[in-house]
Amino acid sequence: MSGRFFAAGADRRIAITIFILLAAAVIVPLLNLAVSPTSTFYVPSYIVALTGKYLCYALLALALDLVWGYCGILSLGHGAFFALGGYAMGMYLMRQIGSRGVYGNPILPDFMVFLNYKELPWFWYGFDHFWFAGLMVLAVPGLLAFVFGWFAFRSRVTGVYLSIITQAMTYALLLAFFRNDMGFGGNNGLTDFKDILGFNVQADATRSALFAASAVTLALAVFVTWAIVGSKYGKLLMAVRDAESRTRFLGWRAENVKLFAFTVSAVMAGIAGALYVPQVGIINPGEFEPANSIEVVVWAAVGGRGTIVGPIIGALLVNAGKSWFTGVLPEFWLFALGGLFVAVTLLLPKGIIGMWDSWRGNARALRAASIAEEAGTDADVTPPAKIVRSAATKPGDWSAASPEPQPAE
């Protein structure tokens, strides 16, 4: 009974989130385009671009939440999938510049002319079509995640080892994309975009449309994640998270379960990157920086991992804080971010949403108990089941009364 109650509460929350996102996708562009700039309801264009960017981050955090919150895979390389999706979109946008570049070459982007390329590298073919670029946005991060995950999960690389090699993966890609002869613009990346699907990327209408696209995509992603998590497969996912060996002993192929989640998550991250690039107007190798991927983890942690809505709230809050801090007290942003990492892990291990849930759960249980006492009967209300998230790494571990270090093996 309590399980159904919990699920019902979560369902309502998901529905509200999707509704808010869809409403924002309609209202914000309207307030930007149809309302006169003097009105109090007018939303300035830079706010539209900024929140659009945040929504992409929220999508990335949601993607990470699927693997970390529900499957226990702490990926420190999700920024790589994000950046790969971004590069695929960036390549399309570069080809759309056509002969309007500084060097006016109709085929080669500016940086290639600058670096003395004679012809387009083979992997740039096809990116002049939007459908092809869109396919690549899904395929490249998905394929990388599939291959990487297939090797890693099959040989049972878990826990911190997996975290470290995902970090190594994004670091290797960072170094690779910094190279000029990779053909992706090297240090400077891809920028100076002009058109997307024939519309000027700088125009207010295009920005509003991109914002709406981000909001709708995020709503869709929330729905998909919710559907995955709520299905039988979702239960398997959480079983793997909480006791991987036990799941395996029960006859499930834990590696396949993880691989699916990891690939889906990477594709979501790739889409986030593709939506991000036209809104900020640049993609460069800095996006592969391992620090960026770790920052994504803190968004999810702040909002509450394993809660779908939490990472979105976390991403929006932390990034709004970042924008505010870097404007007002640029010196202190890293202190604040570092402090956030420490404070969230120490004080808010379940994040904002998790704390809210347990607080409300307790309050409800107390109220039910007091009502039952007044009525003079035994309360048949059990407090909502708490999901144990600190996975026991070894059988017998949960008998330990206090946390203890576990030597790495």
Next chain:
Amino acid sequence: MNLFRAIGLTLLFLLATLSSSGASEADLRGIIAKFATAKGFSEIGAVVHELAAIGDPAVERPLAALADGNLYVRKVDSLVFAGKEAGETVQLSDPLSGEASGEAAKDDITKIKVNNTLRRVIRDALGTLTLGAKDPAVRIAAADTMFKTPDAANIGPLDTAIANESVASVKALLEQARAASVLVSDRPDADKLAAVALIGARGDRDAVSLLTSVEANSADAVKQAATAAIANINSTLAFWDAGQNIWYGISLGSVLLLAAIGLAITFGVMGVINMAHGEMVMLGAYTTFVVQQVIRTSFPDLFDWSLVIALPLAFLVSALVGLIIERGVIRFLYGRPLETLLATWGVSLILQQAVRSIFGPTNQEVGNPSWMSGSFNVGQLAITWNRLWILVFALTVFAVLLYVMKRTPWGLQMRAVTANRRMAASMGIRTPWVDALTFALGSGIAGIAGVALSQIDNVSPNLGRGYIIDSFMVVVFGGVGNLWGTLVGAFSLGIVNKFLEPYAGAVLGKIVVLVLIILFIQKRPRGLFALKGRAVEA
């Protein structure tokens, strides 16, 4: 060994000052001024001889300028200048020091003319001057220059110098220089063949380039001999190249070992992923910087000892910070390795920003003490002292740590806690203290690694960032909880990296190594030297 180096350097310095203080600058200027009044080539020749007789290397500049026709007399005040033509004007400079002294129109100055006879006189004078210098280093440099720019006219002075030379190593160099000059002269083939053999024996890149030009410009026997000599040298050089790569690899390996060894302890014993490890290295480097600043301002004589002084201080600073982190943060997160990773990452951001706020974002200059600068050659290998000392230092740290782990009560407790925490606690070991001290030890070692790395890397707030991923790779590759694994991991990654570099370039080499490690972990998820156990999750 230090002391010997210090004494050697002092001697060299004394020699250099002795040989250069042969004549006062005023004397030289007096003689140079005579160029202004000398009439005709024979008088100029006499001045040249007078100048050369002083035996001061400083006369090389005016004499060389004279030989090239770049010595001028200003008409107004009859002063002598070295000059360089630039269009209608001439850039003047002091004939002795080479300092710029303005420019003059061509009409205002007279060029001191030289003919071929005079040029030969000057060349001989110059040759005997430098080849006969008291300082062997000057003679070696002269021989080297003559080897690289061979000229048939050098043979005469070289013959005299070889006859007078008493140091065997310098004599060999002089003979090689003579051989190079013989090859470009019109001497008989027999002489040239002997010269080719002599140069072939030298066996370095300069010899190859010289022989290649000989091969192109001569015929028959000499050409064949040159070809054979080149092939011979190249095979030797390939051997030395491999040696050079191994040395670079070992050097990189020692850096990796230093950076990773502290991590191996905390990760191995406590299972704690310390993302702030790189920042401990950075704190050590900044401690060195502060120590050097204090020494520079207050005790400049102690500068050579700055690193020795910085070592214990860096250890203490980093160990203290480590202890605070363990007691303040990590202790609450045991059993949750992924959360520890995030929290320590946060700590690393705070430490970085704190250092940036205090010292500024730019690179700080940390100087090399005299015993760590310079280099020496082993065959064709150039080995720099700082790299060698870092290798020695890394191995020393490793040995000390191994001793602590295997031979001291504390090490025994540490190993007991690693093997079975509950049992160790039951036997009366205070496991929380072991944890705290282990973490402090790991951090302290990172701090002294920072002292060493400050000698070869930029000391900036981002110093630690560069090492953290590499150190994790070393620890994971070598196998956690095993110091020998870390040693093997560090050196094999270093050497593989340096062997890949010539073929793939530095960046691509690094990428290949990362990919190889990722693949390796698939094969052996617990590293090269995994602890054996029967745990389910292992």
